[in-house]
Amino acid sequence: MSRTVDREQRRRVIVDAVWRILDRGGLDEASVRKVAAEAGLATGSVRHFFDTQAQLHEFALRSLSERVGERVRRAAGEPDPRRRALAMLGELLPLREDTARELGIWLEFVHRSRFAPALAAAVADQALEVRGFLREVVDGLVDLGQLPADTDPDRAAAGLNAFVDGLTFELLTAPALLTREEAGALLESYLFDRPLGG
Incomplete structure (x- = not known):
């Protein structure tokens, strides 16, 4: 149960980071690396959810x-x-x-x-x-x-x-x-x- 909650919380953190970046700079700014930095996460943590920028964009x-x-x-x-x-x-x-x-x-x-x-x-x-x-x-x-x-x-x-x-x-x-x-x-x-x- 806690693992599911942790994944959902991490997902919410990433969603919020994506939209802050999109608000500031549009779609081209929403790279996996920049989302990780915005969310205060390691790039690998974000890549655990999204292998590519295209997947990240679809998610957003x-x-x-x-x-x-x-x-x-x-x-x-x-x-x-x-x-x-x-x-x-x-x-x-x-x-x-x-x-x-x-x-x-x-x-x-x-x-x-x-x-x-x-x-x-x-x-x-x-x-x-x-x-x-x-x-x-x-x-x-x-x-x-x-x-x-x-x-x-x-x-x-x-x-x-x-x-x-x-x-x-x-x-x-x-x-x-x-x-x-x-x-x-x-x-x-x-x-x-x-x-x-x-």
Whole structure:
């Protein structure tokens, strides 16, 4: 049992070190050697988990899903159904400094995935997870009467996915065109002021 706990603690230390480096310098800075130094570990300790930088990068990308998932679960505790949906979806958008940094790094991963099969697989897995999550959001809003009963859930989830991705891309690449507050208001309007996916 203690061995499992120790491995999990070591993994958490490495995750935190990876993301501190990514926050400061982006993907190219996240080498095994630099992560070991950042974590205060011997390089061999990090190599026990990751033989190559590519494995480390895949791990960092997959850890992003865990980070976002934890925050979405916390947001799900909001009792008001409208605010709950907006809070959960807000974790997929660069509406705060932390999510803007994460999503900026995520774009680096997406670009690199064109040439890295393991990263491409992780990006594809994340896309499936997000689509499934958005389908759950749509189903929940239908169940609560916030969306019409005849809403097509797959079409609505696909449309919401495209809308969230569009807001994310514009906020990250052309922030002069759209403020975070405007993006939040547009999301609320998209969800509640029109028949979503009808």
